[in-house]
Amino acid sequence: MNSMERVITSMSHKEPDRVPVFHLFSHYGAKELGISIKEYFSDPGYVVEAQLRMRKKYSNDCLYTFFYAPIEIEAYGGEVVFVEDGPPNSGEPFIKNIDQIVKINPPVIKDSKPLQRVLEATSTLKKSVGDEIPIIGVVMSPFSLPVMQIGFEKYLELMYFRKDEFNQLMSINEAFCVSWANAQLEAGATAICYFDPLASPTMIERPTYLETGHKIAQKTLNQIKGPTATHLASGIGLPIVDDIVATGSAVLGFSGKDDVKAIKERAAGKICLLGNLNGIEMASWDKEKTRIEVKDLIKKAGKGGGFILSDNHGDIPWQVSEDVLLEIAETVKESGHYPIKAEE
Numbered sequence: 001m002n003s004m005e006r007v008i009t010s011m012s013h014k015e016p017d018r019v020p021v022f023h024l025f026s027h028y029g030a031k032e033l034g035i036s037i038k039e040y041f042s043d044p045g046y047v048v049e050a051q052l053r054m055r056k057k058y059s060n061d062c063l064y065t066f067f068y069a070p071i072e073i074e075a076y077g078g079e080v081v082f083v084e085d086g087p088p089n090s091g092e093p094f095i096k097n098i099d100q101i102v103k104i105n106p107p108v109i110k111d112s113k114p115l116q117r118v119l120e121a122t123s124t125l126k127k128s129v130g131d132e133i134p135i136i137g138v139v140m141s142p143f144s145l146p147v148m149q150i151g152f153e154k155y156l157e158l159m160y161f162r163k164d165e166f167n168q169l170m171s172i173n174e175a176f177c178v179s180w181a182n183a184q185l186e187a188g189a190t191a192i193c194y195f196d197p198l199a200s201p202t203m204i205e206r207p208t209y210l211e212t213g214h215k216i217a218q219k220t221l222n223q224i225k226g227p228t229a230t231h232l233a234s235g236i237g238l239p240i241v242d243d244i245v246a247t248g249s250a251v252l253g254f255s256g257k258d259d260v261k262a263i264k265e266r267a268a269g270k271i272c273l274l275g276n277l278n279g280i281e282m283a284s285w286d287k288e289k290t291r292i293e294v295k296d297l298i299k300k301a302g303k304g305g306g307f308i309l310s311d312n313h314g315d316i317p318w319q320v321s322e323d324v325l326l327e328i329a330e331t332v333k334e335s336g337h338y339p340i341k342a343e344e
Contacts, residue, residue, distance in 0.1 A: 003132060013268070018336045019308070024310060043117075070091075085319070137185065141217060182224060193314065241266045276310075290328060309328075
């Protein structure tokens with residue numbers, strides 16, 4: 001099977017030739033090319049080169065056109081802070097007070113140079129690989145984006161006490177999210193990863209999510225013209241598996257803190273799981289620890305398909321060694337072929 005066939009089979013809750021692997025590389029590509037992170041993201045050609053190199057090196061089953069989370073803030077005119085050995089962060093929130101929301105308009109995709117770089121990388125990768133490997137685009141959910149737009153404390157005030165302004169910001173963000181997702185699909189992305197960490201009970205209590213972010217996700221995802229995966233960016237997913245299924249997402253990125261057996265049972269036949277190696281812990285793993293963790297995860301989550309092995313946050317940390325990533329690939333080749341043995 002090629003990567004596309006492998007992934008589609010697993011997402012259909014059937015067993016492919018082996019467990020698919022999604023190494024979600026964003027800023028790690030700069031490490032691969034030996035250049036600074038800021039320089040790396042300045043040229044879509046660098047992203048294309050690194051994605052293709054890392055696919056081959058680490059037997060990766062996807063290409064990932066995610067640049068950095070605050071690229072959407074940049075499109076709104078906000079600040080991005082680059083660091084030497086980690087993902088770029090958003091600077092000071094560009095919404096200084098809640099009353100500003102009435103004056104905000106969603107970014108126009110064609111007028112945003114940062115977003116155009118993502119689309120160029122996406123279309124170039126599509127020309128290179130065709131339909132042999134999934135190309136995964138990314139959007140921030142309308143519900144989670146305000147943490148960077150206005151700051152978490154003010155956002156909680158907005159959510160709980162300023163309903164009119166909350167609804168207005170959600171409407172703005174929804175329009176942008178849909179247009180940005182569909183632009184990536186049109187450029188050649190196979191599917192869209194919908195990052196929604198605030199959906200997790202790690203961040204927001206479930207009843208509040210059901211009244212807010214869940215309804216927003218249902219409405220937003222229904223307008224995206226391709227398959228979607230919801231990622232909770234390390235947040236736990238077990239309590240909301242059925243809620244995410246109800247949004248229409250085909251894949252759920254789950255946490256290293258989730259009980260793998262329990263979430264596999266709950267998700268079986270409903271939604272494909274993506275996860276759940278702890279990227280932070282991976283930075284200190286040796287080869288033996290890597291083999292143990294990967295084998296255990298495959299044994300618990302791999303049977304019957306419906307599983308893609310990945311990290312639990314959606315971005316491989318800079319500090320994870322090449323040896324660990326290579327060992328993951330080798331362990332999957334040794335232990336991830338179907339039918340999966342009950343004991344290794």
